[in-house]
Amino acid sequence: MRAWRFLLPLAWASAWNRRATLGLTLIAIVLASCLLLAVERLRHDVRESFxxxxxxxxxxxxxxxxxxxxxxxxxFRLGDASNNIGWDSYRKIAANPAVAWTIPLSLGDSHRGYPVLGTNGDYFAHFRYGLKTPLAIAEGRAFADGHDGIFEAVLGAEVAQQLGYRPGRRIVLSHGSGPLPGLDHAEKPFTVVGILAPTGTPVDRTVHVGLAAIEAIHLDWQGGMPLPGVEIPAAMVGKFDLTPKEVTAFLVGLHQRTAVFGVQRTIAGFRDEPLQAVLPGVVLDQLWQSLAFGEKLLRGLSWLILVLGLAGLLAVMLAGLGERRRELAILRALGASLPHIVILLLLESLILGLAGAFGGCVLLTAASMAAGPWLAQNWGIVLHSLLPGADEWSLLAAIVAVSLLAGLLPAWRASRLALADGLTPRL
Incomplete structure (x- = not known):
């Protein structure tokens, strides 16, 4: 019974004595563990951020x-728009007592390949992303609502960076998704008055203007084409009624989230025109499910890297058995039984597995602390927790268990070495 108490210190001393060889294997296990945990954490956080x-x-x-x-x-400003919604319908739904705020969205124009979004001041007041983070103006200001800010534009961070724009720059919008001859609004240029801080969302790739601006640039258009011989200069648009006639869609925030299904049914039964109200989280979750193949592939590659690291552990331990024949034989001569020898080698594997899992966890935590703000600002990936979650603890336990299993073959091989074989020198 006394021999069992010395097995763990003996296993630690033996591993420490071979620290140069095992250290390289340990580094491989730490890196593989960190990668596996990182993929799991990013998988969860990317899904949440998406x-x-x-x-x-x-x-x-x-x-x-x-x-x-x-x-x-x-x-996401992807795909083609469906039918628009009448402005009167928007106003009626916005007046619902259960509705706290709305953000109208008018899409269809672009600037050098970037989508143009027509909206109003509620967009900057109520739009949220990530963990309910509000939009922030990095330079300049938001466009003014109404006639005062008709030809003012606010750029997303990526638009400004890629095109080299700053407040004060004059830009021209194009009709449709790209510049085509005769389908731009060159006679009504816009002035950049603000640039948004990076969000890591489609906001960064969007040019924002007022709803009145969308109406103004299309006063002399009909059916998606400019009217021949008709051109209303920018200085004259203020004389017209620029109240929107329709919008592409609008976002709705409720006073109480418990009312969401009631409001959804009300909108589905709206009699003025056929409308639908969708829960964005549900639809985005369905979309993510269709993209899960890449997620599973990354996780599979991480497991493969971990297996390769543990294969290195197995190879080192098997190769080391030849050098440790005398050590094991002396232990047998001092009274260690075959179970003692097997458990000794398994303990060494367990120590490496625990050290590798712990090192991978520490490395990932340090990397998350360092890269977290950068990921949130540039990619919109919010790291919800720096500590391991339930799934990551399961992976850590799996890493330790697989490391222990990797020691079974060397342990079995050591148990087959006879005492006489270990003490007899080979010629």
Missing amino acids: AESVSGTDLIVGARGSPLQLVLYSV
Whole structure:
């Protein structure tokens, strides 16, 4: 019984004696563990951040059709727009007592490949992303609502960086998704008055203007084409009624989230025109499920790297058995039984597994603390926790268990070495 108490110190002393060889293996296990945990953490946090591209919004309302198409176009500016919504319908729904705020969205124009979003001051007041983070102006100011800010534009961070724009720059918008001859609004240029701070969301790739501006640049257009011989100069647009006639979609925030399904049913039964109200989180989760293949592939590659690291541990221990024949034989001669020898080698594997898992966890925590702000600002990936979650603790336990299993073969091999074989020198 006394021999069992010395096995753990003996295993530690033996591993420390071979620290140069085992150290390289340990580094491989630490890196593999860190990568596996990082993929799991990023998988979870990227999914959460993806679902939080628009945060704090209870419903997205648009013309009846595909919920996925509505979310992709209104949130990510991808795909084609469905039918627009009448302005009167928007006003009626916004007046619902359960509705706290709304953000109208008008899409369809662009600037050098970047989408143009027509909205109003509620966008800067109520739009949230990530962990309900509000938009921030990095330079300049937001455009003014109404006639005072008709030809003012606020740029997303990526637009400003890629095109080299700063406040005061004059830009021209184009009709549709790209510049085509005769389909721009060159006679009504805009002035950049503000640049938003990076969000890591589609906001960074968007040019923001007022709803009145969208109406102003299309006063002399009809059916998506300029009217021949008609050109209303920018100085004259203030004489016209620039109240929007329709919008692409709008975001809705409620006083109480418990009312979301009631409001959704009300909008679905709206009699003036066919509308739909979708829960953005549900639709984004469905979209993520369709993209899960890449996530599973990354996780599989991480497990493969971990297996390669543990294979290195197995190879080192098997190769070391030849050098440790006399050590093991002396232990047998001093009274150690075969179970003692097996447990000794398993303890060495366990020590390496524990050290590798702990080192990987520490390395990942340090990397998360260092890279967390950068990921949130540039990629919109919010690291929700620096400490291991339930899934990561399961992975840590799996790493230790697999490390222990990796020691089974060397332990079995050592048990087969006979005492006489260990003490007899080979010629």
